[in-house]
Every structure is written in C-alpha cells, then in structure tokens.
Amino acid sequence: MSTCELCDRAASGYLCNRHREQLAARLLELPALYREVGECLVPRRSGWGEIVATKSAAGPRSPINEDVLDTVHLGRATEVIHSWRADVRRLRWPHRGAPPPARLEADCRWLAQELDWIVAQYPAAGDLAREVAELNGQARSIVGDPEPQPQRIGACVALVGEGVVCGAVISRLPGETRLICRWCGTVYGPEDYLMLHHFQPADSA
Template structure:
C-alpha cells in the first residue's frame, strides 16, 4: 500500500508524515477559524466607528467582505461535519447521524478515529487534502503561513552492491527529525544520519 498523498510505501492510506500533518491540522483548525471569525469584523478606529473595508456607496456592512471573498463563512464547519458523517457511516453503517456539534467537536471526533481512518478508510487522502486546504485558506487570512520544506541536498544512501548512490532530492520540514527517502526508502533519523548526509553532498549541492 502507498500513501495517497506522496506515494511512499506505507502500511495504511497515509504515511507517518502525512498522518501527523492531518492530526495537527485537525487540532489547529478550530482555533484558526476562531481567528478568521475575528478578522470578519472590521477593526474600529474609535468607539462605535467602523472602518470601511470597501469604498462602495451606501450602508457599510459590519462584515469584512474582503475576508469573505477568501474564506466562505461556515465552510470549514460544513466540510468537517460531512467528513464526520461519512466516516461514521462507513465504520458503523447501522448508526444514525452524528449528534449536533460544531467545528471543534467534529475535528476532535475525527482525530480520535485517526488510526482507523489511516488503516481502513479509502478516502483518508481526501480528508487530508481538504483539511490542508482549509488550513491554508485560514492562514492566508490571519497571516500565519505554513512553513515550507527545506531542501537538504540529495540522498547519499547506497542502493546496491556496486555502490550506486540514490541521489534523490531530500527535503524536510523545519523541526522534522525523521524522514524516509521517497525513492530508496532509506530513513534519516539519527544525528549520524544527518551528519553523513551533509558530509557527502556534492560540491554544487552542499
């Protein structure tokens, strides 16, 4: 079986890295959309004075329409409710609809089912994609972009008895201490692994 997002060989529908990313996204979404909700209300320059967000004539809306153009109000809650409903139906087909709840409750419930989702739910990759999309949209509003992968060089693992070096590009997220090469599967996890990776880089990649 391979990861639905990166194609790495794994035991479920998501590799360890993307499972952890999904878990973090489910944890962060409610707080992010609380911040988005605050951005929907225009800042005030004084007591009772609303700063206009657009120059159109006529009554001014109490909602920041520029933010609405980017993030549809309530979309995150709707999307996560649909995923919770589907996961519940697939896992327990004889149960009814999930109890009422908001975005935080649905994200928390999905996080509790994450082991089963990764192991047995074919749409695990789609959940991960949508959670990441919702997270990126929210961060674009609140000004907190996701960190980008850092290119470290090329894989230095030897792949055969003739001494062939893998040579695939190796990148990791800030703070990530363990990763597997997407091509040969070699795992970089210890300080010795990272030191060897740096030491044996070709001059143009160092």
C-alpha cells in the first residue's frame, strides 16, 4: 500500500480514489472550458497571437492582468496536455511511434482512458494531476466559473476499532447529500445527519 502524492492518504497507486476522480473529471472538462476561454478573448491589435479580454471595465486601462491572459489560452493548454500524452505513451507503449497531432479534446480523452495505468504505474501521476488542476483553475478564473469548494461538515464518528473513533474530517461539495469519509469509507445519508451532529466532539464547534 502506498500513499497519494497529493494528500498522503492511503492509495493503491500514485493517487487516492478521490484525486483520481478529480483528475478524470478535470480532463473531461478542459476542452469545453478552453472553448469558453476562447469566446472571452480576442486577438490584440498589437501583435499576432496575443490576446485580450472582450469583457473589460470601462476606462482607459483594463484592470485585467494581460500578461496572465497571454498564458491562459487554448494553444498553451493543448501544448501542455499533448506533452503529457506523449510522455505517458512513451512509457506505456514504448514501441509505438509519436502520438497523433495535438488536439486538446482527443488528448484529454486519451489520458482519461489511460488513468488506471497512470495511477498504478506512472511515477509523474501527481505532477500530471497538479498541472491539469492548474489549467482548470486558470481557465475557470477567466470564464468566471470557479470550482465549487468542499464544505466542512464535521468529524467522522464511525468506530474503526474497539473504542476507537475514526475522527477524520468529513466534507462535501455543494449539493451533495451523501457524505463519505475518505479515510474509513463510512457512508452517511440524510437519515444519519442528526446522529452525526449529535456525536461530534465538543471541541469541533
């Protein structure tokens, strides 16, 4: 048993189940996010390939950091994801040639299909997850759609041994009704909320 490279929790490979699921979801979201980024940005008149926001505040100067915008666009995302596909392919299928030409949607889909191998065998899985998360966050900052943040609910009250309570922090995303302890795996449904609240440690308030 190893530990997740992102959170040090127990894992059967380089990522725990939670971060594997996050990586899979972000890979599938990236193409649509960067299409939306493209709709928010148009070419600058000062030079080829430079970009500027189409929605800016009125006035002589934009409050947007244009140097940041120069790095958040489809071309860069495509280049980064394609480089990850090429590296995974090099290790996973060493006798095959170079991957097809870079296309963000195809490369994201290919990486998502290879996630089982990536999590189990790819030493750079943690770096891949971090860079995909960074691309996702940068795109969301442009389109004004930040990722929902987990809400802390309390401590897990499940017994994991004789007289031993798990005590791990339980959190959920907005709208989730089923709570799952990421440490011991206990599942709490809406019918368990009152019990969960009642048995919270006195110092957790």
